[in-house]
Amino acid sequence: MIKKLSIIFPLYNEEKRLKKTFLEINKFKKKNKDIKLEILFVNDGSSDKSAVLINNFIINNKTKNLKIKYLKLNSNMGKGFALKFGVKKATMPWILTIDIDLSVSLFQITKWESSKFLKKEKIFFGSRNLRNSIVKKSLHRFLLGKIFNFLIKKILNISLFDTQCGFKLYKKNEAKNIFSKLTNYGFTHDLEIVLLARIKNIKIKELPVKWLHKSGSKLNIFYDSIKMFLNIFLLKIKYFN
Secondary structure (H helix, E strand, C coil), X not given: CCCEEEEEEEECCCCCCHHHHHHHHHHHHHHCCCCEEEEEEEEECCCXXXXXXXXXXXXXXXXXXXXXXXXXXXXXXXXXXXXXXXXXXXXXXXXXXXCCCCCCCCCHHHHHCCCHHHHCCCEEEEECXXXXXXXXXXXXXXXXXXXXXXXXXXXXXCCCCCCCCCCEEEEHHHHHHHHCCCCCCCCCHHHHHHHHHHHCCCCEEEEECEEECCCCCCCCHHHHHHHXXXXXXXXXXXXXX
């Protein structure tokens, strides 16, 4: 069972979505009073009012079983770097990384807790492509996902069903070990995590999620897709030569 959990939210200009995130955290805290929580908001160089909102939330939510940290990066470094910085500062035995839009709810972790695999494995990826997952997403995202998975299987020999879901759970030591070596800070940082775990002989277990597409994503389908496909080949050069 998970009794102590660090939750890392990377964010960039998310003032419009933070209110719902705060409500979710409070609901989760009330229904899981036996879990000691550490929330880390990693502000990846935002220029909006995200900092003000987060600091107000911290002031109004000081409780025994809830520790909240606000970490600010001076410039926009990328989601991978924000997660790397958050993992470095996390202190609990389990570390959860999650997207600020809550496309996967915090309450998903309570469903995972009943899984027998939490006693055996040390890294868990939420997968939208498992049979038991419940997913609502657009057709073009579905098709891009299929192409992406085909490429990473052929080029990087990664056979996971879904590497890109932001909902991931790690044992602390494994997370700190892997993220300390991370050098890819864009949307393909997840692929480098898989490759680093492979080098260290750490198995990644995929678990089902309930996932709902939320508007307001920072992903540019055309531009970022090109960058992602290019980064696949760069990872090939780095890890297979």
